[in-house]
Amino acid sequence: MISSQSERYLLTREITDAAVGRGSFLVDGVDGSLHEVHATADVENGEWIEEYLERVRGIERDDPLRSRIAGLIDSDQRLEALRLVRTSAPDLAAREAK
Structure with a gap:
């Protein structure tokens, strides 16, 4: 998982300098492709993984x-x-x- 932020925010840590509205990026370990993870996704708990596997990999969710x-x-x-x-x-x- 890769996150991005503005250089200015990293230097100042001022919230007004922060880049907002972008989520993290996922580098697929299988083929190296890069995918944006929605900003509202719960990255820490991994709830976005099933959606990624279904949408990108074509693996159906367990029903x-x-x-x-x-x-x-x-x-x-x-x-x-x-x-x-x-x-x-x-x-x-x-x-x-x-």
Whole structure:
């Protein structure tokens, strides 16, 4: 993770000299590409990592509901899977849930 700041702020530490509105930058360890991390991202807790992996790397986020439904379908419990979908999304019609 790389952060940037104005040279003047680094010299004076006066908030009026600070560059604002920019986040940190991430250098991708796989291909060396540079990506801006949004200024509002919680860099310390790493909550932005999943978004980065999905947006840049194309890795889907883990969806516990989807995994549970897939598990029910794989174990031939299709009716239970359909009930779970309908419970989780009550606005869906039976045909849409299926």
